[in-house]
Amino acid sequence: MKCKVFKINPQNESDELELNQFLESVELKQIFASVVSENGHFWSVLAFYEDEKQSAAKIEKPSGFISPLTDKPLVSQIDKPEKIEKPAPEPIVLTAEQENDFNALKKWRNDRAAQDGLAPYMIAHNESLVQIAALLVKSPADLLQIKGFGEKRAQKYGDEILKILGREARDE
DSSP states (O other): OOEEEEOOTTTTHHHHHHHHHHHSSEEEEEEEEEEEEEEEEEEEEEEEEESOOOTOOOOOOOSBBHHHHHHSBBBOOEEEOOOOOOOOOOOOOOOOOHHHHHHHHHHHHHHHHHHHHHOOHHHHHHHHHHHHHHHHHHHGGGGGTTTTTOHHHHHHHHHHHHHHHHHHOOOO
16 A cells, blocks of 8 residues: 645635545555645645556545535545455353353353453353353363363363362263
8 A cells, every 4th residue: 555645725626636646546545635734724644555557446525624615525435345254153052951051161161260360251251151062072172162262271270170060071
């Protein structure tokens, strides 16, 4: 990305024409403008751009900068692409037994957090506890498949979690 500065004198129409010709020849990324009062008033315009204008870029008139000479928009702007929203993941539905496991894990997590002086989410997020309750976790290594559980967390809390779930820890 490149940058170019323009000094626009409202009394000099050629300054505005120079800016418009420049903007037509480049792909505009961002523009800033301000009125400066130094030995008379002028506009200072800072344009960030790419060398060649892409033909696919959609240009539209701005909602801001108006020329003091012509009362017309001073520059063009490029439309920003629309934000693409991802669909929400399907919620995990727990059986009654899994719900009991989840509640037991939540109680353990809250007690452990208080004991260690940590916020509960630093031990495990609710989403992680739901996944642990829903999946058949048999070893600390199985915890590595749970979002939010890396090797350290699995080693540190794995045996306690398996004890709560009533499963014996075993290495695979």
